[in-house]
Amino acid sequence: MNRSRLALAAAFVAFAALLAGGCGDPGGLRSAGATPTAEGPTRLWPDRPPPSAPAEDYGAIEAVKVTGLAVPGGDLHKVDPVDVVRADFDENPGTYERSDSAYQETVERLKDCASDDSGKKGACPVLQAYYRDLTGDGRDDLIVGVSTPDDNLDIRVYAEEDRQLTQIMEMSDAVLGVELAGRDLIIRAVSSLPGYEYHTVWSWDAHQKAMLPTSDEIIRSSNAPRPKTPRPSPSPSASPSSSGGGR
Template identity: 80%
Template sequence: MNRSRLAPAAFAVLALLLAGGCGDPGGLRGAGPTPTAEGPTHLWPGLPSPSVPAEDYGAIEAVKVKGVKVPGGDLHKVDPVDVVRADFTENPGTYETSDRAYKETVERLKHCAEDGSGEQNRCPVLKAYYRDLTGDGKDDLIVGVSTPDDNLDIRVYAEENRQLTQIMEMSDAVLGVELAGRDLIIRAISSLAGYEYHTVWSWDSHQKAMLPTSDEIVRSANAARPKSHRPQTPAPASPRPTPSESGGR
């Protein structure tokens, strides 16, 4: 092709492009007025401090488990059923030793035969999981025990100096359990229809135990949609049960 014949056409196209872009200067544009930021408003600033703390849902204490050896400090080498048997015998946790659910659970633990024989379907100990929740580089032991009151008793164990220690225990009407990093997330049934509790348990190095660091009530993903779009007056929510009622400590 002859470059001299293409040059005039190229300049004409360039001129049209420049002319078309004159109306758009580019750059940043204003998004309108910005709402004024408002700081938190402190209510009753002169309220005196309470003299006695309320009963704490997260008052968890580490408990030593006697009678269970940890070979080489490796919890993978310990039978989870042996751990549960020893712990339930010495530590009823959220239950009282006189509770029917506790007594029946202890009785059902006898059906967890070590050699695989017996009535395995009656064994209340679920599959064990392992995760380093304390951050010491060693896996901790997470067990779930199905109790006759349709709750799930969840216990977490750590090892320190060949000593087995329970660092978390709770019992609730559990919908699901998840591991996220070093956190244990528990979904439980709420007394408010269509909602559920989400509780995040995290290791606390000062308390030397897992504590519920986040507790919220959220709309359940499986909640049924209302049949009518007409606004309805919601029923007052029942207060969350105390630790003695819900299974928290």
């Protein structure tokens, strides 16, 4: 043991002896006070019968085959995203009814997405396509966004199964932003509650063979104005009388 370690050991022994001499804490365990009793979840209205049908079909996504469009070599990179959207909208209006003016106008605007750039500049509603393996099969899937006349964004995801184009997700909302995190698609949308927004995480479900909203929450928007912090009141200045300078 070198000299510095000997000195350190001696100092430690001296400090331990000082504590043992009763110059401070007597030692031993101390009580942290009463521990609150753990309470399990309480079931409310246990006798209420289960519902016979769901209230709405949100999240009930089913895979939809898109016919009339081949996938060369099973590679979605070789398919024109605009052709995919045209074929899909012709067969599957998604969240819109075919009689909706927004759907009809979107279909009409797809005619401006000419592959030879002869269409109206900026009129094509199909946004830049993105590719990511969301299903976990080792092949990229196709993610497409379509701007609609009602200022919403229609988001559709396509996979390839046996050289067949398949829509595995479709939703339309007042979208604030879209993010990819691993194999999840995260969508931020406007909330009717001022200062808040929806965050929905869509994930691949192998049983349903489709993307499902596995998490949906409403959170405080990052753009929401922060509450103003009250400034501390300035301390009153000393009066002449308090400083001994009175008359």
